Amino acid sequence: MFSFDRRDFGSDFTFGVATAAYQIEGGQRDGRGTSIWDTFSATPGNVHNGDTGLNACNHYELWPQDLDLIRDGGFDAYRFSFSWPRLIPEGTGATNQAGIDFYDRLIDGMLERGIRPFATLYHWDLPSALQDRGGWMNRDIANWFADYATLVANKFGDRLEATATINEPWCVAFLSHFLGVHAPGYRDLRAAARAMHHVLFAHGTAIDALRAAGTKNLGIVLNLEKSEPASDSEADLAACDFGDALFNRWYLGGVFKGEYPEILTRWLEPYLPANYHADMEVVSRPLDWLGINYYTRSLYKASTQPGRPVEQVKGDLERTDIGWEIYPKGLSDLLVRVSTDYTKKPIFITENGMAEVEGDDDPRRVAYYEDHLKAVLAAKAQGADVRGYFAWSLLDNYEWAEGYNKRFGLVHVDYQTQKRTPKASYRSFQGLLHNTR
Numbered sequence: 001m002f003s004f005d006r007r008d009f010g011s012d013f014t015f016g017v018a019t020a021a022y023q024i025e026g027g028q029r030d031g032r033g034t035s036i037w038d039t040f041s042a043t044p045g046n047v048h049n050g051d052t053g054l055n056a057c058n059h060y061e062l063w064p065q066d067l068d069l070i071r072d073g074g075f076d077a078y079r080f081s082f083s084w085p086r087l088i089p090e091g092t093g094a095t096n097q098a099g100i101d102f103y104d105r106l107i108d109g110m111l112e113r114g115i116r117p118f119a120t121l122y123h124w125d126l127p128s129a130l131q132d133r134g135g136w137m138n139r140d141i142a143n144w145f146a147d148y149a150t151l152v153a154n155k156f157g158d159r160l161e162a163t164a165t166i167n168e169p170w171c172v173a174f175l176s177h178f179l180g181v182h183a184p185g186y187r188d189l190r191a192a193a194r195a196m197h198h199v200l201f202a203h204g205t206a207i208d209a210l211r212a213a214g215t216k217n218l219g220i221v222l223n224l225e226k227s228e229p230a231s232d233s234e235a236d237l238a239a240c241d242f243g244d245a246l247f248n249r250w251y252l253g254g255v256f257k258g259e260y261p262e263i264l265t266r267w268l269e270p271y272l273p274a275n276y277h278a279d280m281e282v283v284s285r286p287l288d289w290l291g292i293n294y295y296t297r298s299l300y301k302a303s304t305q306p307g308r309p310v311e312q313v314k315g316d317l318e319r320t321d322i323g324w325e326i327y328p329k330g331l332s333d334l335l336v337r338v339s340t341d342y343t344k345k346p347i348f349i350t351e352n353g354m355a356e357v358e359g360d361d362d363p364r365r366v367a368y369y370e371d372h373l374k375a376v377l378a379a380k381a382q383g384a385d386v387r388g389y390f391a392w393s394l395l396d397n398y399e400w401a402e403g404y405n406k407r408f409g410l411v412h413v414d415y416q417t418q419k420r421t422p423k424a425s426y427r428s429f430q431g432l433l434h435n436t437r
Helices: 036-042 059-072 097-112 141-159 168-175 189-212 234-255 262-268 277-283 328-341 363-381 425-433
Strands: 013-018 077-081 116-122 162-167 218-229 290-304 310-313 347-353 386-392 412-413 420-422
Touching: 013 116, 013 347, 013 363, 013 425, 059 412, 059 420, 077 386, 097 116, 097 141, 097 328, 097 412, 116 141, 162 168, 162 189, 162 290, 162 347, 162 425, 168 189, 168 234, 189 218, 189 234, 189 277, 189 386, 218 234, 218 328, 218 347, 234 262, 234 277, 234 290, 234 310, 290 328, 328 347, 363 386, 363 425, 420 425
Parallel strands: 013 077, 013 386, 077 116, 116 162, 162 218, 218 290, 290 347, 347 386
Antiparallel strands: 290 310, 412 420
16 A cells, blocks of 8 residues: 555645557447558567557447446546547548447546546547558648547537647657657658657647637646766767757647757758748647656667767666666656746646556555655645646556557456456555545
């Protein structure tokens, strides 16, 4: 059990759990269109063991028992994502009524159980038909995304507690278009530069569309890291500055200051969209809150590889099963930095958690949550306006390029039988929350 009381966080603090559509839903036979993750995962070599999200956790059918787990755990809120291809199979044009009906059932089911819906419009499952038209490399995606946002607002907006436009734009743009680790799997600097801008421009157009439709309490979810130099050398300090700009400041600066770091615009200048400066007012539309996903730090040193500005080195901290260092202090530092340098808006930790080897008795995960929740309290004590914490994830699920090989869940899932078994970490939250809200 945790060593603190939920009252330590304040009466208005939200505790929740988070998932994403492609990682848990399955249910791909209801008129849902294909997404870039369907084709990326079907390509040999892209995903561990060739795993796909075809069935995942079958949340599409088993959502009632999953919502019961959230309620019985005492959680206040559920952060979920809509599947764009489930709602609009071709990305634009005709809608899929079965998909609309599914999210109606899911949202109504939350409300019936006293669970507040925190929605995300885009958690990486771009309709394949839009990838055929250039996807995030095409400026037109800002209009496509705004139309999709309008549909969500009109169908569900009045029942949503909060709505985020995009989950982890660094992953959408750089990880997927330069490093090639996630769908669509590009390794191209021009593609990455255009995606880096268009993902934030589309965020802004979606904010406009949601507000025009009357949807309230709007934000974005950024994945941020604690960037640190591998040594105190001038070269490594410069490398850390570049790495921090690439991972953190591009998105924070764009969204909250309407400007990108000069160190990156110089690097990307030949590849960025023409006249991108004219879009920055839209990129930086006012928000109601910020979501931060935090998992680890990066240690940077000067690069020895041609064409690669910096290199990352391994640190000596304890690691999760996915290989990420466990660094709670980095969360405190980030929260204080963001609230000091970028925004006074409320901040939610929209993802935090660890991959651990299979098993229901997960003492390292309990300790991980204990230490990171203490880090939230430390940041609040330093003035950061942190309003909530969402554990990643409710369920063991499809972990993107890792397939089903890594388990982040508070609840164990047997993928053959779909049996759910709460782990010790779930019981720790349950003890903290006492089934009261």
